[in-house]
Amino acid sequence: MHPDQQPIPREALPPGWGPSELCDGRLAYRCRRVPIELVADRTTANRCHPSLGLECYWELRCRYSLADQSIMDVLGRVSTRRAAIDGLHECMQRVHDAVDEPSDPIEVASVLEDVSFSDFVPNGKWSR
Numbered sequence: 390m391h392p393d394q395q396p397i398p399r400e401a402l403p404p405g406w407g408p409s410e411l412c413d414g415r416l417a418y419r420c421r422r423v424p425i426e427l428v429a430d431r432t433t434a435n436r437c438h439p440s441l442g443l444e445c446y447w448e449l450r451c452r453y454s455l456a457d458q459s460i461m462d463v464l465g466r467v468s469t470r471r472a473a474i475d476g477l478h479e480c481m482q483r484v485h486d487a488v489d490e491p492s493d494p495i496e497v498a499s500v501l502e503d504v505s506f507s508d509f510v511p512n513g514k515w516s517r
Contacts, residue, residue, distance in 0.1 A: 396474045403485035418477060420484065425453040425494050427464075427480050429473035447473035449480070451501050453494035460494075464501055480504055 395408065396416055410417040414431040428450045449464040464480065467473050480501055487500045 396470075397478050401478070403481045405485070406481045416473060416477060418481060420481075420497075423453075423494055423497055425451065425484075425497050427451055427477050428461075429477055431470070431473075432466075447476075449473060449476050451480070451498055453498060455494060460498075462498055462501075464504060476504070 396411065397408075397418075399407075402418070405421045406418050407421065408417070409419040409426060410428075416429040417426055419426045429447050430450070431445050432448050433445055447467050447470060449467065451462045451464055453460055465476065467476055483500055483504055484497050488497055
């Protein structure tokens, strides 16, 4: 990925969200108002059934701090980078829409539990 190219254009990000790590195998976005980060990591699909024909999948996670511990919750898995980008964007939008003042990472994480990743099919919304 070109260093200046953003998977999600800055103008499409909900207020308070920005990229924290963007590379070919990892995408991460952080919220400024609450210590929470949404991560999509490309992972080998060695546990998938061979008939699916997947070489890799993307695991979407939510990372936050609670007391002095770092917590990483798995939100879901998708089969394409495009679906991972769309999933991250949906998670950011849900937090923005559902949480008035996101000061509690537990409240934010509970909003993310309701996101269904089965609906994310690449649709060409943003070019790669």
